[in-house]
Amino acid sequence: GAGVSQSPSNKVTEKGKDVELRCDPISGHTALYWYRQSLGQGLEFLIYFQGNSAPDKSGLPSDRFSAERTGGSVSTLTIQRTQQEDSAVYLCASSLVPGVRQETQYFGPGTRLLVL
Amino acid sequence: ILNVEQSPQSLHVQEGDSTNFTCSFPSSNFYALHWYRWETAKSPEALFVMTLNGDEKKKGRISATLNTKEGYSYLYIKGSQPEDSATYLCASTKGGYQKVTFGIGTKLQVIP
Numbered sequence: 001g002a003g004v005s006q007s008p009s010n011k012v013t014e015k016g017k018d019v020e021l022r023c024d025p026i027s028g029h030t031a032l033y034w035y036r037q038s039l040g041q042g043l044e045f046l047i048y049f050q051g052n053s054a055p056d057k058s059g060l061p062s063d064r065f066s067a068e069r070t071g072g073s074v075s076t077l078t079i080q081r082t083q084q085e086d087s088a089v090y091l092c093a094s095s096l097v098p099g100v101r102q103e104t105q106y107f108g109p110g111t112r113l114l115v116l
Numbered sequence: 117i118l119n120v121e122q123s124p125q126s127l128h129v130q131e132g133d134s135t136n137f138t139c140s141f142p143s144s145n146f147y148a149l150h151w152y153r154w155e156t157a158k159s160p161e162a163l164f165v166m167t168l169n170g171d172e173k174k175k176g177r178i179s180a181t182l183n184t185k186e187g188y189s190y191l192y193i194k195g196s197q198p199e200d201s202a203t204y205l206c207a208s209t210k211g212g213y214q215k216v217t218f219g220i221g222t223k224l225q226v227i228p
Binding site: 004033035041042043045091093103104105106107108109110 | 148150152158159160161162165205207209216217218219220221
């Protein structure tokens, strides 16, 4: 496919369980971002990967959240010991080339996570 | 301004009315300003990216302006239609650092 894909599209889990969310960016895009939108809130930055540089984890809300990006492509966001406040839409986005001023992010369809 | 701020947070207009909303961003070390449209149950889609002071961009009935010296951008919608109903996000990138900071968005509802 030509766009950013995310899986699963929906996830319902029980409080305390771990979840993994996957993002496949557009081929060739070196930058990858994770965001989340909680109910009634704006877009919240979580983590940013750029090439082989150390990721910017400044937006991760707690140490229960982690993410990795293997081979500069696919990324996995892991939430351990999920809490009800983790319920949100998790969006992944990728962009083409760093240092280019016209850097547009292309978003995936999101994963809707519900923690019961 | 330390963060990206948008106003108003929500807006209701009648079909056919024109409207505009504001994005304020840190003017120091400015790099680029983006506008995205986010329709319910869809992914955010890019509308415009602007980099130069005085830039104006237009796509159909939607246009945007940029003032990098004072740190604001306006988004205008002429003759609003129900399909314009969405949340409009702006995002700023600072020079030399690729992380993009989003505002909370302006939620527009166009009433038929």
